[in-house]
Amino acid sequence: MPKYLLLLVYLALACSPVATIAQLKFKKNDSWRYQLIVKDSFPPHIVQEVEKIVRVTITGNNPDGSTNAVYVLESVAVHGSGANFKSADPDTYAGEWRIMEFMQLLHQPLEFKIFANDSISEPSNTAAVAKAAGTSLGLPGEMQDALAGNWKFLQMELKFLFPTSPKQLAENDEWKESPWKFKVVNAEKELVEVAGTPEENNSDSVVVTGAISYTLSRNKGNVQKFRSISRQAMRNGKVLTAREVNILPSPPKALPADTAWANTLVRMSRMSNSLKVNGESDSAKIAQFLAVTTPKYGNRLAFKLAKLDIYGSGSEYMYEQYQHALKDLPSAALAGSSSHLFNKLQNTYYQNPDSAMVLLKLLSADGSMLDSWLDQSFAQYLPQHDFDTTEARQEFRSRGVSEARIAEIFEESRKAPAGAQLLMTRMMAEKDSILQVSLRPMSLWNKAMYTTDTAILKSIAADFGQISPAEMTLGKAARYELLVQDILRKANMPAAADALLDKALTDLKNNQADTAFWTAHPELKNKKAANKNILSHAYYLKYEHTKATDKKTALNYLALAAGTAPKSNAEKAHESFYDRHFLHSEENYSAHFAKELEALGKPEEAMRVLSKQLTAQPDMLDSTRAFFNAHFPGKSFNAYFRDVLLKEWEDAPDFTLKGMNNENIRLADYRGKWLLLDFWGTWCAPCRKDLPHLNQLAEEINAGKYPGNAILAVSCQEPIETTRSFITANKYIFPAAHADDKIEKSYKIKGYPTKVLVSPDGKMLDLQFGADYASILQAYSNAYFTQEKEQPSTIKIDNKKKD
Incomplete structure (x- = not known):
C-alpha cells in the first residue's frame, strides 16, 4: 500500500469513531442522501478534494442485532493534485485509473453491516462488483482485485456517516475513544449535538490536533451534519497528514454521468485487454471498435488521445497509424504525456523549429525525458552523415514497411541535419x-x-x-x-x-x-x-x-x-x-589490459583480469578459455572454471515458489543442475517476444540435448491465473512459477525480462538484456560438466572489494 494511503487509514481512524448509534434506531427502508466533502493534504504539495453525493439505505435487521445497509455513489467530483474530474461532466473524463475507480462504482450498491457491538463492516460485495466491471471492460484479474481492495477502504467513509452515539443522549454526557474525547453539548427533543477534541498526550510520537462536531437525529439515529478537522504531526511539529470532512444532508439532485463514454475510454486505455490478443494490440479488433466509436466520439480530444494508446504496439501498420494519430493532435493536448511528446518532437524538430520549441517546453516538465531526447536522439542528427541506404531499405522491407513510408524515412533523414542546426540555434537563444x-x-x-x-x-x-x-x-x-x-x-x-x-x-x-x-x-x-x-x-x-x-x-x-x-x-x-x-x-577494456600483461610475460595476472571481466560480460567464456589454454598448457580450464572462477560469484538467494499446478518449487530442487531463471510477465511486450525462444530451449532440454540444464520462468506482478491461462493458450511447455513478495527483491530485479544463471553449486550470474542466453547456458554447462586431465590450478582471483 502506498505510504500516503496508509497514512489516510491512520488519519481516518484518528478522526472517525468506530462505535455507532444503537441499531434499534434503524428501520428497514430508512434512507438518507448526503453531500460528502473530504479534503486531504499531504505536505508539502499534495492536496486533493473529493466531493460526493451518496445514498445510504437500511435494508433489514438481523436476529443477532446487526443491521444490513447499502451505500450507493450517485455522483463524484475530484479536484487538486493534477486531477480535475466530475462524473457529471464528460469533458473531464480520461482512461485513467483514478477516474475509472469512481465511474465503475456509480450506482452500484455496496453492502455493509452495522453490528450490535457498534462496529461497521467493510463493504462485502466489492469483489463481485469489480469482477462484473472488469469483465465488461477487459481488465486483467489483478486490476479487478485492486478495484475491490480500494473500494473496501470506503469503510472509513461509512464511519463518518455513522458517528458515535452517546449512551444517555443527555447533555454533558462524556466518553473517550482514543485519541478523542467527546461530550454532548446540546440535547434537544429531536436532535443531539456532539463535540470532540483530542486527548492530551494522545500518542508518544504522533500528535493529533483538531476538532469534531456532529448532530444526530434522536429518533432515526442518522447523522444530520458532520464536520471534522484533523491533523497528524510528529512531536517535532512536522505535519504528516491533514483531513477536513464535511457531511451535509439533502444535497442537490445528482446530474447523470455518461457511462458509455467513460467505458469507451477505459477500453482504449493500456489498462484494458479489450482490443488485444495475447497482450498485443489487434488491428482487426481495433478497426471494428473504431468503426463503431469514431462516429460518436471522433471529434473529442480525449478520444484522439486514447487512440495513441491503442496503436502503441504491434506491427509497422500499427506504428504508422500511431504516427497519423499523433500528427492529428495539437501539442498542448500532449502535456504530461512524455512518451508521446518525445515521439511527436522526433517528427517535428527538422520541419518547424517553433513547433519543436513548444514541444520541448512541454517535455521539460519531465527532465529525464528531455535529457534523453537531447543526448540520445537529437545529438545524432547534428553531424553530417553519408551512408549507403541499400541495407536499410532491405531491412525495412523485411519488416513490412511500405515503399511510401521507406521513401518518407529517407527524406526525413536527408532533411534532419539542416533541421537540427536550425533548432540548435533556436534553443540556444532561449533563456531557460x-x-x-x-x-x-x-x-x-x-x-x-x-x-x-x-x-x-x-x-x-x-x-x-x-x-x-x-x-x-x-x-x-x-x-x-x-x-x-x-x-x-x-x-x-x-x-x-x-x-x-x-x-x-x-x-x-x-x-x-x-x-x-x-x-x-x-x-x-x-x-x-x-x-x-x-x-x-x-x-x-x-x-x-x-x-x-x-x-x-x-x-x-x-x-x-x-x-x-x-x-x-x-x-x-x-x-x-x-x-x-x-x-x-x-x-x-579488460581484454586490452590482459593483452598488455600477456606481452609483458605476466599471463597469470592477465588471466585474473579476464576472469573478472566474465562477471560483466558472460559471453567471453570462449575467449577466456582460449587465452588459458594458450598460456597454461597441461592445466584444465574446466577445473579452473569450477574450482576458482565460480567460487567468486554471488550466492543465489533461496526461494520457494508456487508452480502453475500450485506445487512448491524450490531452488534446492535444482541442486546439481545449471538453472536459467527468467523473470517476466504477460504484461511485458519484450518478455512475450522472447518466450518462443525460451520455449524452444525448453523443448531441446526436454529432448535430452542439454543434460544437466533446466529452465524456470518466474512470472511477476500479475495473478497466477493470468500466467497459467497465457501459458496454456500459447501451448508453452517451459516450467513456470509465480513470484512471491520476496524473490524480485532478493534477486535485485530492475527490469523485465531479466535472465539469471544459477550454477549447480548455487552461485548466480546476471545476464544482460539481449544476451544469447541459450549459448551462454550451454557453454557454461559444458565447462562445468566436462572433465579434463589436469594439473592443479595455481591461479587465484581476488574479487573482494578493496577499501
Whole structure:
C-alpha cells in the first residue's frame, strides 16, 4: 500500500469513531442522501478534494442485532493534485485509473453491516462488483482485485456517516475513544449535538490536533451534519497528514454521468485487454471498435488521445497509424504525456523549429525525458552523415514497411541535419536555465564540428573551462569534451587536445567523488554510472596517447580503464550505449589490459583480469578459455572454471515458489543442475517476444540435448491465473512459477525480462538484456560438466572489494 494511503487509514481512524448509534434506531427502508466533502493534504504539495453525493439505505435487521445497509455513489467530483474530474461532466473524463475507480462504482450498491457491538463492516460485495466491471471492460484479474481492495477502504467513509452515539443522549454526557474525547453539548427533543477534541498526550510520537462536531437525529439515529478537522504531526511539529470532512444532508439532485463514454475510454486505455490478443494490440479488433466509436466520439480530444494508446504496439501498420494519430493532435493536448511528446518532437524538430520549441517546453516538465531526447536522439542528427541506404531499405522491407513510408524515412533523414542546426540555434537563444544546462556542452561540440579555424577551436576548448556539476551530469559535458578533443587532435592541435583530455579526466574524477551532489540527487544514480563508463574510456584515451612515449605510465592508465569498467549488470547504465556510439568506445577494456600483461610475460595476472571481466560480460567464456589454454598448457580450464572462477560469484538467494499446478518449487530442487531463471510477465511486450525462444530451449532440454540444464520462468506482478491461462493458450511447455513478495527483491530485479544463471553449486550470474542466453547456458554447462586431465590450478582471483 502506498505510504500516503496508509497514512489516510491512520488519519481516518484518528478522526472517525468506530462505535455507532444503537441499531434499534434503524428501520428497514430508512434512507438518507448526503453531500460528502473530504479534503486531504499531504505536505508539502499534495492536496486533493473529493466531493460526493451518496445514498445510504437500511435494508433489514438481523436476529443477532446487526443491521444490513447499502451505500450507493450517485455522483463524484475530484479536484487538486493534477486531477480535475466530475462524473457529471464528460469533458473531464480520461482512461485513467483514478477516474475509472469512481465511474465503475456509480450506482452500484455496496453492502455493509452495522453490528450490535457498534462496529461497521467493510463493504462485502466489492469483489463481485469489480469482477462484473472488469469483465465488461477487459481488465486483467489483478486490476479487478485492486478495484475491490480500494473500494473496501470506503469503510472509513461509512464511519463518518455513522458517528458515535452517546449512551444517555443527555447533555454533558462524556466518553473517550482514543485519541478523542467527546461530550454532548446540546440535547434537544429531536436532535443531539456532539463535540470532540483530542486527548492530551494522545500518542508518544504522533500528535493529533483538531476538532469534531456532529448532530444526530434522536429518533432515526442518522447523522444530520458532520464536520471534522484533523491533523497528524510528529512531536517535532512536522505535519504528516491533514483531513477536513464535511457531511451535509439533502444535497442537490445528482446530474447523470455518461457511462458509455467513460467505458469507451477505459477500453482504449493500456489498462484494458479489450482490443488485444495475447497482450498485443489487434488491428482487426481495433478497426471494428473504431468503426463503431469514431462516429460518436471522433471529434473529442480525449478520444484522439486514447487512440495513441491503442496503436502503441504491434506491427509497422500499427506504428504508422500511431504516427497519423499523433500528427492529428495539437501539442498542448500532449502535456504530461512524455512518451508521446518525445515521439511527436522526433517528427517535428527538422520541419518547424517553433513547433519543436513548444514541444520541448512541454517535455521539460519531465527532465529525464528531455535529457534523453537531447543526448540520445537529437545529438545524432547534428553531424553530417553519408551512408549507403541499400541495407536499410532491405531491412525495412523485411519488416513490412511500405515503399511510401521507406521513401518518407529517407527524406526525413536527408532533411534532419539542416533541421537540427536550425533548432540548435533556436534553443540556444532561449533563456531557460534548465535547457541551457542540458544543451551548452553539446552546442560547443556542434560548433567545433563545423569549423577549421584553430582560433575558434581554441576558444571552444577554453569554454569547457567552467563546467558545473549540473552540466557534467545533465549536460553530459564529459562526452562532448572527449569528442572535441578528438576534433582538436585531427586538426593537428595535439597540445590543446591533450589539455582538454586532462580536463575531462579531472572533471570526471571530481564528478564521481562529488558525494554532496549525488547525495542530493539520488534519482540521478544512473547518470553517475554512465559518467563512470566515460571515465573508463578517458583513461583508455590517455593510454593510447601516452604509450608511444611512456609505456609504464600508459600501462597504469590502461589498468585504470579496466578497473573503472562495470563489474556487473547492476553497474551498467542504459544511456552508456549512446555514449559508446558517439565516442566509439568500449564497455570494458579488460581484454586490452590482459593483452598488455600477456606481452609483458605476466599471463597469470592477465588471466585474473579476464576472469573478472566474465562477471560483466558472460559471453567471453570462449575467449577466456582460449587465452588459458594458450598460456597454461597441461592445466584444465574446466577445473579452473569450477574450482576458482565460480567460487567468486554471488550466492543465489533461496526461494520457494508456487508452480502453475500450485506445487512448491524450490531452488534446492535444482541442486546439481545449471538453472536459467527468467523473470517476466504477460504484461511485458519484450518478455512475450522472447518466450518462443525460451520455449524452444525448453523443448531441446526436454529432448535430452542439454543434460544437466533446466529452465524456470518466474512470472511477476500479475495473478497466477493470468500466467497459467497465457501459458496454456500459447501451448508453452517451459516450467513456470509465480513470484512471491520476496524473490524480485532478493534477486535485485530492475527490469523485465531479466535472465539469471544459477550454477549447480548455487552461485548466480546476471545476464544482460539481449544476451544469447541459450549459448551462454550451454557453454557454461559444458565447462562445468566436462572433465579434463589436469594439473592443479595455481591461479587465484581476488574479487573482494578493496577499501
